Amino acid sequence: MNVAKVVREAREALRDGGLRGSFLVRDLHTGDELGIDPDREFPVASLVKVPLAVATLERVVRGDLDPATPIEVAPGRMATPGPTGLAKFRHPARIALDDLLYLSTSVSDGSAADALFALTSPAEVTAELRRLGFDGIAVRHLLRDLTETPAERFGRTEAHLAHSLAIGAATAGHGHPVAQLDVTRANSGSARAFVDLLHGLWTPSTIHPSVAARVRELMGDNVLRHRLAPDFSSDASRWSSKTGTLLNLRHEVGVVEHADGRVFAVAALTESQVPAAVQPGAEALMAQVARTLRDQLRAG
Numbered sequence: 001m002n003v004a005k006v007v008r009e010a011r012e013a014l015r016d017g018g019l020r021g022s023f024l025v026r027d028l029h030t031g032d033e034l035g036i037d038p039d040r041e042f043p044v045a046s047l048v049k050v051p052l053a054v055a056t057l058e059r060v061v062r063g064d065l066d067p068a069t070p071i072e073v074a075p076g077r078m079a080t081p082g083p084t085g086l087a088k089f090r091h092p093a094r095i096a097l098d099d100l101l102y103l104s105t106s107v108s109d110g111s112a113a114d115a116l117f118a119l120t121s122p123a124e125v126t127a128e129l130r131r132l133g134f135d136g137i138a139v140r141h142l143l144r145d146l147t148e149t150p151a152e153r154f155g156r157t158e159a160h161l162a163h164s165l166a167i168g169a170a171t172a173g174h175g176h177p178v179a180q181l182d183v184t185r186a187n188s189g190s191a192r193a194f195v196d197l198l199h200g201l202w203t204p205s206t207i208h209p210s211v212a213a214r215v216r217e218l219m220g221d222n223v224l225r226h227r228l229a230p231d232f233s234s235d236a237s238r239w240s241s242k243t244g245t246l247l248n249l250r251h252e253v254g255v256v257e258h259a260d261g262r263v264f265a266v267a268a269l270t271e272s273q274v275p276a277a278v279q280p281g282a283e284a285l286m287a288q289v290a291r292t293l294r295d296q297l298r299a300g
Helices: 003-016 045-062 097-106 110-117 122-132 156-168 191-202 209-220 280-299
Strands: 019-027 033-036 041-043 070-073 093-096 188-190 237-246 249-258 263-272
Touching: 003 019, 003 033, 003 280, 019 191, 019 280, 033 191, 033 280, 041 249, 045 097, 045 110, 045 122, 045 191, 045 209, 045 237, 045 249, 070 097, 070 110, 093 097, 097 110, 097 209, 188 191, 191 209, 191 249, 191 263, 209 237, 209 249, 249 280, 263 280
Parallel strands: none
Antiparallel strands: 019 033, 019 263, 041 188, 070 093, 237 249, 249 263
């Protein structure tokens, strides 16, 4: 099947499934790539925890931070709300900086991420990315801000109302009255920007080798494996990734390393047009499209 037909059918599948997205798959050995609107910007939700880890570890390498430093963290009622990690703690705790990186990146713990942001601010993370040569990701706010959307004002049985607002209030220029969904105010990036960062982590040049190795390890330990992982994990491949979810946004970026030596970076950033919080079909469709692009690139 020719490339144009593959991309056209993938677009049609996304449209029929109620998704719009920014996809990119890149062969990290040859640089060949295939995508769908790879430069379209999205609010990135928890994907921001990857650049946060990079910036934190670069500071560790320079001696600004000690990975063994114990950090005082508040119990759940005072922590950044979330379904995992410190938000579920009942008592104060002291956790080493390096362990906060594990919680933030591998467990997607928003409280751990905000404890790291207290050491390296969003503006400093963006500046660190620019120093390293990555220009397409903007870090502007804490993870706590992601818990202050219309979704928190409705009960679970009314989640569709928040999703309807998220879908219907967006502007043609990707602005939004909900700040966390506005690419000019939210943490933002594109599929290409994240594939560039993944490329820099798997074949480091500007990123310090020890930083790249640690972030690869953290992404390899990702415990959230319901989205792209089913289509990229096998006995003959290793899938390392990070997910991001907010209202109607569903994202995942990662790298699949095959036993034959082929390595592909994959980024799938999507927004759903269906006002529902739970959409396993959307998760499966994302993976199907990303894998179709990878399969075409691999065959070519």
